[in-house]
Structure formats: C-alpha cells, structure tokens
Amino acid sequence: MQIPYTVETRPDTGLHNSKLGIWLFLASEVMLFGALFSSYILLRINSPDWPAGHEVLNVPIAAFNTVVLISSSITVLLAWGAVKFNEFKKFRLYLGLTILLAFVFMIAKAYEYNAKFSHGLYPSTDNFLGIYFTLTGLHGLHVVGGLVVMIYFWGPGSGMFHSEPKHFADRIEVAGIYWHFVDLVWIFLFPVLYLL
Amino acid sequence: MNDVHAPTHDHDPDHDHELGFWRKYVFSVDHKVIGIQYGITALVFLFTGFCLAMLMRWQLAYPGEPLPIIGGLFSEATMPNGVMLPEFYNSLGAMHGTIMVFLGIVPLAVGAFGNYVLPLQIGAPDMAFPKLNMASYWCFLAGGIVMLCSFLAPGGAANSGWTAYPPLADIATTGQTVWLIAMVFLITSSLLGSINFIVTTIQLRAEGLTFFRMPFFVWAQLVTAFLLLLAFPPLEAAAVLQLMDRLADTSFFLPSGLVVDGQPLEVAGGGSPLLWQHLFWFLAHPEVYVLILPAMGIVAEVIANNTRKPLFGYRGMVYATLFLGFMSFMVWAHHMFLTGMGTSISAFFQATTMIISIPSVIILSNLFISLWGGSIRFSIPMLFALGFLPMFGIGGLTGLPLGLTATDIPLHDTYYVIGHFHYVVAPGTIMALFAGIYFWYPKITGRHMNKTLGHIHFWGTLVCMNGIFFPMLIQGLNGVSRRLYDGGASYEFAEPVLYLNKIMSHSSWTLGLFQFFFIVNFFMSLRTGERAEENPWQATTLDWQTPTPPPHGNFTQTPVVHHGPYEYSHPDLKQGDYLPQNLELEA
C-alpha cells in the first residue's frame, strides 16, 4: 500500500505530505522558542540588574558560530542541488561539509560552556545565565537532532539517491528547511543573548 | 456496494501478507491498529485515574477513618493502617488530574477516535506518516509509564496539583521531576500526532471531498490538532524551565527572598511564579477545547445518524469551531483572576471569555435543534449523545460566573470550580466518548455491543455522575474550599453541606460499579455480540462504506465523494432513507 502524495504533489494544495509536515512542525517550534523568548523578556524587564550580554559572554566565539551555521545552511542547499543534478559525489561532499560544520558549531559551544563553568558561572548563578544555558542548550539539542538526520542521509539512507532520486531530493529539501530553521533561531539568539 | 471483500486494489503483495504477529499487532503502522492501541491504553488510564479519585472520595467522606479491606494493601508511606496521609492525598489529586486529562481523555478522543475514524471518514488508505503515527503512540505509552512510575519515587508522586504551580512545584519531592519528564514525552507524542492529523486531513482527502463536505467530526479533529500543535509547545517550554529550576537550580519561577520551613531558600531568585501560570494556561485553555471538540464531533455524527436528518446549520458549526479554536488562545488569563491582575487586563480577559462562549453555544444549540423533527432512533450511542447535551450545557453555563471577576473571586477556590469543569469533561466529554465507543464498536470488531448491558451502563452512569458533581456546585456556593484534605470537616461554616460528601463519595463508588457493565459488555461482545454488517447504522459517511472490519488499506475501491456528509431522508431518494457520500443520487 502506498500513501498518496508522498512523492508527487497533490494538485489542489500543490504540496507533498512531508513539505506540509515540516512546516507544521516548524510552526510548533516557533511557539516553543516564542515561549522561551517571551520568558526571557518577562524575566529581563522584571530584573533590577540584568547584565549586558557582551560583558559576560564570549562574542567572538558566538560570531564565529553564526558564520559556521550560515555556511552550513548554504552547504545543505548545495547538497540538495547536487541531488537535483544527479551528482552523487558532490552530494556526499556538501552534506559531509554540513555535518562537519555542525560538529564545529557544537565543539565551539562545548568550549564556551566549559569556559563558563571554569569561571564559576552556572545556570544557577542568575537568571541571565539560566536563560542563556536553557536557550542555547535547547538550540544545541536541535543541532544534534539535525546532525542525526543528516548523518543518516549521508550514510545508511543515501541508497535512496539512486533508487528514488525524486523522493530523496524532497527528503534532503525537508531536512534542509529544518536545518535553516535551526540557523534562523540562532540568528535571533545571537544578538538577544550576546549583544544586548 | 463493496461486494468483493478481498483486498485486491492497489496493494503491494510484498508488504501485506508477510507481517508477523509483532509487526501486525504490536509495532504496527496501520492507523486502525494504532487507534485501537491508543483506545485500550487510554481506557486503562481512565479507569486508573478514576480509581485515584475514588480513593480520594473515601478520605473526603470519612476523613481520618481507615479504609476497609483494600486500605491494608497500601504502604506505610501512603496509608499507614489504612488511614490516608495528607501528602498521599495531594499526590492522588495531582495524578488524578494529570492522568485523566493527558493520559485518558485526550488519547482516547484524539489518539483513538481520531486515528481510527478520521482516515476512514476522509477516504484515505492510512495516515500520511504511518511510522510517525507509531512513534506517537509509543511516546505516549512511555510517558504514561513514566508518569505511573512517579508513584515509586521517594516522597511519592507529584503532589503540587495537575497545574504544577511553582514555587511549590519547584521545591516539591522527586515525583515532580518524574512528572515533568513524563509530560515532555506526552507533549512530544501529541505533537507528532497533531502534525499527522493535519497533513492527513489536508492531503489525503478522497477525490471530491472538499472541505465543506467533510463530516463535522473531521473538522473537530482538525481544529483540535491545530490547538495541540500550537498550544502545547509553550507548556513544553515551561516544563523545560521548571526542569532547569529543579535540576540545575535556576530560579526562573522562584522570586527573591523565598523562605521555606523557616529557612531562606538558597537560590539566586529574581524569577516569577506567575510566568509559569501564564505559560501553563496558554496551553491549558486551548486544552479545554482539545477535550471538548472531539467529543462534540462524535456527538454530531451520532445525532445526524440517529435522527436520520442532516445536522442543523453544519456550516455555522464549522465556522463556530474555527472561531472557537482561534479565540481559545486569547482567554488563558481568566484562570488567573486571583493573581493580582488589575481591572483593565481582567476586563480584557472577561470580554474574550464571554465572546468565546458564543461559538460553544452555537454548536450546542445546533446539536439540540438537529433533534427537532427527526425520527429518533434511541440506540445506545444516541442515548449517550443525548446525555451529553444537557450535561455539557450545565458545564458550560456554570462556567459563565467563573469568567467574570465579580463572581469568580468568591467562587474560584471552592468546589464550584471542580463541579463546573467536571461537568464539562466527565458527564460531558466522557459520555460522548462512550457514545463513540458504542457507535464505532461494530465497525471495529464486526459485532454489536449488548443493548441491555448498554442501557444499564448508560442510566447508571448518568445518575451517578450527577450524584457526584451536582453536590459539588452546592458545596462550592456555600464556600467549601476545593483544597481541603478533610472535605471541610474542620470548618464550622461547611457543616450544613457536609452530608453531601457522603452522597458524592457513594455516587462515585456506585459509578465505579456501573462501569463493570461496560467492561463486561466490551469483552463479552467481542465473542458473543450480534454480528454487524458493513453499515449497521445505515450511515452516510465514508467510514461505513468499507468492509467490516476495514482491511489494511481501508477501501476496496478508492472512494469518490459526490455530496455533503449527512444526506439522510433526502426527498428525492428512491429507496432507503440515506445516501452514502460515495454514491450519486439517481435521477
């Protein structure tokens, strides 16, 4: 039994199932991060002494990480293009680069966390650090989630490249949309936590 | 129609017939099996949650007296010599609420009925993402098991209420942490489920099934799925923040200068307990409609079928449902009138609350008016649906005084509130869910449930539920607080209404006894029930135009829809009084 519109698009909506699914998922993610941003605002305006982010946190590392994530967004797009052009080697290369960049991001993050801990700065120190660790931690979990998916498509899942190229291109596109969202969240996290 | 039952049409022979027992019945990706799994699990949880309530009712009716017979089965930490400890009472209250809402009613209404019926009603072979569907069920089950395990945590299960208000919840025993972890599982499960429902409804509708030809049940499920999708993430965020508070010693919800047991709490402080309430109710008000909308959907199907006429004002009901879903995101703070909210903000929320009552009234009135002039079949599902209407009416009407600050402030912490929302979800939603079970049982199993036992179950349930919840309204109006461990025995002003405690408790235990008629009926009818044909209720919607029980892939021929969902007693019909959605009217 085949589920309709898994690969081809439904005429009246112009979409295939996973495209709609990923956007619904992202809508709920918007609400998740929205609630946390909202909490951030509330805690901040009620706090008499909210620290300036750049005095506590490491701006250069975060700026570096921003560049890393933006770059990984472009490589995942190029990987999708490679599937479209039927160039398997390029696909492996670009997706591999994306995975590598995601690892670089997580390593920089780990370094940053470590530096905080070694200076005696913990989530419990104050609510600024609390929300910093919560927001970046949750974002980090999303990066890990994306990593798992991309490693699957790079390795065990890549057989589909040859057997069902169209379906595979859709999968890479959907995974890419998720990955861009993770990038997008970071685009807001960076100024909100580090610069303001 | 559908004379050929052998599944021949567009089936992949490699897939269908080689599934072993485990893949077919346990780790199944078939929406019908998953629906049944959800249903059975949710019914077990419903009964578990009900048992917790019955235990509490003992303490409320006979405070401080040892519970006979089964009292001795409990541990020293919960009920020494059969006498309930206050902490255990608190745990029971918190767990009753949590289990009933998150593990009982929502999984039954959405997980079970949504999963089983929705794809059939829209003419789809399965859900859009079958594997995700399975993941959703197993996530739910994991969450449920973790939730029950919290009874084993040191200090017992969560005991800060089902609303888990901080700072109390922040400093509560380990059970609260387990509660939060279980909630994260449950939220993830509903998230996966709701994405699946929305995609399925939008993408997999049969040819010709336009949005305004969908049965009302499908509309109700669609709006419910949107509520779950967009309202649950804020609670997930709140749960993460509370987990951080409990595990990483942050103080998101802990204000400065908090003193516990005479000792100042050693935290950074500066947090806001009200933040939790805002985030919690941002979910939990839409959640109320998650509890009620699928129930209304079931009742609408049952009423249209058993009155043998189209629903009154179908389009109006659909628009009302959409409006209801939208407005439900703007009323959350009416749960918080007592938190020091000034008059202008509370005026805003009073206004939105009054506005949101309008669509509910539209839906309920339309269901009532649908009865007018029908030749009603008083089948068991119809009895439950008819029971739902006035019960939900009482629930809704008793809610109005709670939406206005002038009356909410004296009533808020009393049993009146308990009576009100139980009327909505217990005699309301649960009656509708029973209606749904009796209604679709023949489709699912191929056999009818026993009528006599059904009658006993219905009348017993109706009378006992009112015996439990109506006295709560009276007690509440007399000012009895809803948070008392002894049911008000130590308060002189409660004396005149104290006798009601015994009536409520005995009603609840009797209600428990009447449920055995349902349980026996449920299992007995599997073997001995009267055989059901393909379309035993002569219904019009697509879920009845399949073989009974529906095979893997659901339909023997891909259905094409020609008209709206409720073509009963159409004057141009040559024979019979109904026209299935997939048949054309013969001119």
Added chain:
Amino acid sequence: MEHGSVEDVKQHLRKCIMVFVGLLVLTVVTVAVSYVDIGTSGNIVLALIIASAKASLVGAYFMHLISEKKLIYSLLVLAALFFIFLIGLPLFHDADPIEVS
C-alpha cells in the same frame, strides 16, 4: 521548487549564494552596531531589525518561502498571530498589577 528544472535550481542556488554573502555582511554589521551606544532601547531595536532582516532572507531564499504555496503562507500567518499573543504575554504580566502598598 519541487518541479523546477535543472536551470531553475541552478539560478536559485546562485541567488542563495548571494544571500549567503549578504548574511555574512549583516552578521558583521550586527556585531559592529552593538558597540555603538545609541541607548539600550535603541540598540535593542536596531539589533532586532537586523536579525529580522537576516531571518527574512533565510526564510525567503534558503527555505524557498519566496515561491511557496498559499497553504504554507496561511499556516505561517496563523503561527505568527499566536506567536504575537505569546510575545504579548509579558505585557499581560506586567501591565496593571494590583500593587500592595
């Protein structure tokens, strides 16, 4: 983007690379302006404007929203509305509390 020909995809990717360069520039701008003191609220507004611009670029080109179907747009409008309620939540928290004196 689903049925785009090879040429369409190539053209889209070229645009995306330009967007990528734009994003790098905007990142530098964000960091730079954060060191210019134009009052706390001024800095916040400026930083959020730049972040929104970057987010729009990512959404429009990387996530193909610029050529997406109507259904996705309506879905996102709905999410945006509820997101606004959610962000309004601190407002409800802080506006008009009953002060205990």
